[in-house]
Amino acid sequence: MVKKKWNSYPFQGSAFVKFKEKMKCLKGDLKVWNKDVFGDINTSKKRTLQEIEVFDCQDCSGILTEADRLKRSVLVTRLRELDKKLDSLVCQKARVSWLKYGDSCTRFYHSTLRWRRLKNEVKGVEVGGQWFEEPCTVRLEAKKLFETRFKATKDLGVRLDGIEFKSLSTEVSLSLIAVFTEKEIRDVVWQCEGTKSPRPDGFNFNFLKKS
Known part of the structure; x- marks a missing residue:
């Protein structure tokens, strides 16, 4: 039923647009099929x-x-x-x-x-053995506490002299901003567990791989 309906949708445009529109139509047809069956x-x-x-x-x-x-x-x-x-x-x-x-x-x-x-x-x-509930006093003491805890010192005790950091090559750096290819997207989908679904009411990866 799914294969027959999927092949009957006559959409034009890019592969992604056709895939999205077919998924919408298939979802509606599955609801009708579920009600009939x-x-x-x-x-x-x-x-x-x-x-x-x-x-x-x-x-x-x-x-x-x-x-x-x-x-x-x-x-x-x-x-x-x-x-x-x-x-x-x-x-x-x-x-x-x-x-x-x-x-x-x-x-x-x-x-x-x-x-x-x-x-x-x-x-x-x-404060000093006395209990204070005034909002101004509470705010002031809270401010002092966090200033003491997170105040930076002049000497952090960290030295980076003489350390050679690894850097990416030009080819790898350019690959990080390159456009995703169809093969990369396919490889990612195929590495996902087939019974998993991106969302509760979505299609699982077995369906995506087969379709």
Whole structure:
């Protein structure tokens, strides 16, 4: 399906532009294909539970046949598969939502922020055995502390006399600012693990290598 759709997109322009536009169209076609093949998982799960409930009622009444028991076993297996698919879908959506929206605006989230703010708050400083909470005194003592810690001395104690540093050749220096070639990009992609994906809702490197 992917190969057939990929070859059917008639885009013109550079290779990168065609690749980008094809990826956009393929993503939309995959959504349509997923809906046609798998359908709505929640609806399928609800319908399967209703069918299992019918067989359970027949079992309680003592009218469940062996053929019906076999059908119920198949439905239970299907229900487990739907649960796995639903769990996988929830995990994928959670990763996308995390990258898109970040932390949810919940009571737990804000209570955690308040706790961290109170924990990191500097309420006062002790100077000469006395406790001060005035903001001006706290700022002044903090300034003195960091000035003492990070104040540079006149003699750093480092000597670089007589040390020969390695330098890049002219050819290597020019290669650092050269335009990337198609072979270099291909080599980088081929060195990546095939099952990895640049982002949660992207295509993995197996797809990129094959396409």
